[in-house]
Amino acid sequence: MPELPEVETTVRDLQKKVRGRTFIDTWTDFEKIIKKPKNFQDFKKEIKNKRIKNVRRRAKFILFDLSGDKTLLIHQKLTGHLLLGKWKKKGNRWTSSFPLLSDRINSYIHLLFTLDNEEMIGLSDLRKFAKVELWDSRKLSESEEMKSLGPEPLEKEFTFKKFTEILKNKKAAGGEPRPRRGKIKQVLMDQKVIAGIGNIYSDEILFEARVNPFQLVFQLNPEELKKIYKAIIKILKIGIKSKGESISDWRTVEGKKGLFDNYRRVYQREGEKCSRCKSMILRRKIGGRSAHFCPKCQKL
DNA sequence: ACTAGCCCCTGGGAGC
DNA sequence: TGCTCCCAGGGGCTAG
Numbered sequence: 001m002p003e004l005p006e007v008e009t010t011v012r013d014l015q016k017k018v019r020g021r022t023f024i025d026t027w028t029d030f031e032k033i034i035k036k037p038k039n040f041q042d043f044k045k046e047i048k049n050k051r052i053k054n055v056r057r058r059a060k061f062i063l064f065d066l067s068g069d070k071t072l073l074i075h076q077k078l079t080g081h082l083l084l085g086k087w088k089k090k091g092n093r094w095t096s097s098f099p100l101l102s103d104r105i106n107s108y109i110h111l112l113f114t115l116d117n118e119e120m121i122g123l124s125d126l127r128k129f130a131k132v133e134l135w136d137s138r139k140l141s142e143s144e145e146m147k148s149l150g151p152e153p154l155e156k157e158f159t160f161k162k163f164t165e166i167l168k169n170k171k172a173a174g175g176e177p178r179p180r181r182g183k184i185k186q187v188l189m190d191q192k193v194i195a196g197i198g199n200i201y202s203d204e205i206l207f208e209a210r211v212n213p214f215q216l217v218f219q220l221n222p223e224e225l226k227k228i229y230k231a232i233i234k235i236l237k238i239g240i241k242s243k244g245e246s247i248s249d250w251r252t253v254e255g256k257k258g259l260f261d262n263y264r265r266v267y268q269r270e271g272e273k274c275s276r277c278k279s280m281i282l283r284r285k286i287g288g289r290s291a292h293f294c295p296k297c298q299k300l
Numbered sequence: 301a302c303t304a305g306c307c308c309c310t311g312g313g314a315g316c
Numbered sequence: 317t318g319c320t321c322c323c324a325g326g327g328g329c330t331a332g
Contacts (some may be wrong), residue, residue, distance in 0.1 A: 001325075001326080023326070060326080075327085077325085077326055077327075078325055078326065079325090080326080127324090128323085128325090129325085129326075131327095183322085191326090191327080191328090198325090199325070199326085248324095248325095288325080289324090289325070289326090290324080290325090
């Protein structure tokens with residue numbers, strides 16, 4: 001699942017490799033993946049001949065700033081990932097001569113952008129949940145989609161004070177902030193609270209901080225808050241440094257696996273022994289999602 | 301205003 | 317071996 005470290009890895013690679021290039025052509029076999037403009041032909045026409053000025057990340061969104069004051073937004077959701085390479089059409093499907101791009105996981109190509117150097121940006125997405133939108137840059141930055149996002153946890157603005165504030169209090173429209181109800185795992189994954197954390201990293205962060213995922217946020221003491229705050233930064237940085245987690249479908253733009261698996265302590269380790277205390281890792285549902293944790297190290 | 305639950309998808313695993 | 321059933325999961329949406 002692409003979360004902050006995976007999206008950041010993709011964005012850094014694209015920065016290096018496609019900045020300055022121009023979109024020449026667009027192909028898809030699943031027009032629904034383009035949400036804006038709604039009509040694919042309109043999308044194709046609008047993006048043609050736009051130059052990539054910059055590639056950046058906000059939360060789990062990949063944003064291409066284009067000439068003509070347009071911004072291309074891509075959210076990879078669960079199984080989507082962007083690839084860079086060359087593909088050729090064989091019958092009904094696209095194949096690549098790059099061995100890594102022929103891997104099954106990289107072969108669910110549903111969208112292809114051809115650039116002016118004949119390279120292509122491909123979107124492989126098994127479950128077709130990803131979404132692609134082309135915005136007027138200004139409208140996007142003023143959109144609810146962007147404005148409602150919480151702070152970036154690796155930016156300077158994300159201080160311990162700010163973290164405590166947003167975690168414990170919920171802004172009410174035009175009213176006094178109120179204590180936030182909810183379990184810590186759910187709150188960490190709420191993009192309106194902090195941007196970029198998903199199911200894998202929330203589990204790993206809470207293991208690092210030794211806090212139980214069911215812990216209610218308003219009951220967290222300052223010591224626990226500090227541990228969580230530090231763990232967020234530490235774990236996300238390890239995620240980026242190791243070029244992401246590839247336990248599921250996500251890969252780098254070259255189609256390679258990230259190495260965060262070497263640091264994965266609890267996610268999808270139900271029934272295995274805790275790396276610290278040898279207790280058995282549990283898996284429990286929280287709000288429809290599965291949480292993995294050590295019942296001893298992360299005692300409620 | 302808020303939350304719980306459905307929905308979008310498809311490969312893979314379980315059960316028979 | 318092959319069929320059917322069920323599930324994961326980010327985030328948008330709807331019903332309550």
